[in-house]
Amino acid sequence: MNSSFVVLPGGTITTPKGFQAGGLHAGLKKTERRDLGILYCEVPAAAAAVYTLNVFQAAPLKVTRDSIAAGAGKLQALVVNSGNANACTGEQGEADARAMRHLTADALSIAETLVGVASTGVIGEPLPMAKVERGIAGLPAALAANSGDDFCEAIMTTDLVQKSLCVRVETSAGPVHIAGAAKGSGMIHPNMATMLGFITTDALVTSADLQGLLSEATDASFNMITVDGDTSTNDMVVAMASGLAGGSELHPGHPDWKAFADGFGYVAEYLAKAIARDGEGATKLVEVHVAGAVNEAAARAIAKTVVGSSLVKSACYGADANWGRIVAAVGRAGQPVNPDTVDVRLGDFLVLEGSRPVPFDDPAATEYLKGTEVQIVVNLHMGTASATAWGCDLTYEYVRINAAYRT
Incomplete structure (x- = not known):
């Protein structure tokens, strides 16, 4: 364990200041398990993302990339569904992903460009948009600061266990928190996989510096795991920084940057190893x-x-x-x-x-x-x-x- 940070038992994706999450069952899966999730920040957060290198990139990735670009590197919410990848679904799939963004923005009364979209599940099947629309309408009521576990369940497919972690980093201005949640079990291979990862922090950091840190951490963690050699169409890791911990802006020249980067890297590595450990059918x-x-x-x-x-x-x-x-x-x-x-x-x-x-x-x-x-x-x-x-x-x-x- 690195002395610059400590793991917080019971910490979730919502432990960093400003974040809430939720999940519900919208009927996208045959089971009664939650299949629609929401991650929300009370303020527009600095955002960064990395995406699968598969040539066939699912529609939600395109929409999220557009949102981060149009929103000047900011996101305030992420809507995530499991059970359907919305990949290789043509113009209709992209229209559906944009509809998910629009519906979520309306439900939360925020700008569309502040909403990211992620999907995971079966490739090549249209989204059942009537179910998605009803589900999104119920997401605001599902939001809570203690619903990190509900969010984790909502993003799972063949995963057997939830994957999340939170650490606290001590800085000269006080503590900051870094938390993560991920899903992934099969179709996992370096250069991203059929995995979704979400990292939140209450540190004050620019989108550009967060992007650099996320890319570096991904290369040493998510891009170093494999289950079966197959790289998916939907992989994405998104990081959001609320800045609500206070203190000065962290950047690579800041004396506290290394401690922050160490904690961030540890969260990414933990989630990556948890995905590998939970590989489909795996025993070790x-x-x-x-x-x-x-x-x-x-x-x-x-x-x-x-x-x-x-x-x-x-x-x-x-x-x-x-x-x-x-x-x-x-x-x-x-x-x-x-x-x-x-x-x-x-x-x-x-x-x-x-x-x-x-x-x-x-x-x-x-x-x-x-x-x-x-x-x-x-x-x-x-x-x-x-x-x-x-x-x-x-x-x-x-x-x-x-x-x-x-x-």
Whole structure:
């Protein structure tokens, strides 16, 4: 734990000053679980966002991007639905996303350009707008400062658990808070995934500086996870800063910026790891740390290749200490690797040194791999750069879930 911030037990996306949230069941899912959520700030908040790199970008992403641009980097509300991605739905899909923005703005009596839209669920099906319209009409009554959990439930699809965290950062002017909520379980791969992430803070920070921080944090967190190698059409992470904590404006030259950035990065990493841990059908979190790379880009590429390997993931599920699969993934990552200098560890078990196998306690390593967290460490001995990626094992359950996703 970094001493510059503390985790607040029970803290939610609404803990930072000025934020409220809510969720309700609008009938977009077959279950009775909440499927429409709202995140609201009592003042226009500095906003930043990152989006999927998939060429097929869903309509809500376009609308949110337009809102942030038209609103001079400000958002005041985000409306989010689960159960329907509103992706690959043509002109009607974009019209529906804009209608969601308009309806939400009217319900909250704010400008349309201060509303962002996010959707997640099945691709290629039109939104049932009659249900959406009725649901949005009920969102203002669902808003509350203690409804962060309702919001978390409303954004979930195949997720098994809610994913949220809040930290407090001590600054020279007093405490500021950073909180996050996310969803994601399948169709998860670096360069964003079928995930939605929302980060709130009451720090005073400009949209430009918040964008820089979000992009940096995303590269080290959300872009370093994988479940199944598929990058979605709907991924988006949005950050909002109310500025209501008071104090001077935080910026990269401010003496408190590092503490703020550390707390922000920790929230992003926690949410990213929570998504990987909750991968569809997963039984364990897999962490791959690559050290000794020639540069950070190489370290990241190798770590993501190893953690995304179906063979490595299968070996983790089967508790098979088959380090050959790890080496094969390292070698096909397309990055500089000296085939004579690689070390590999499974937890505390050194299994390869200088690219040569070494004796290790196989039964004990198998027991280690049966745990709920597996760490793989690869040292290339070529430089000083390092990176960490997160994923999960590949199980029979993943196939069962995705073979019947629409049913």
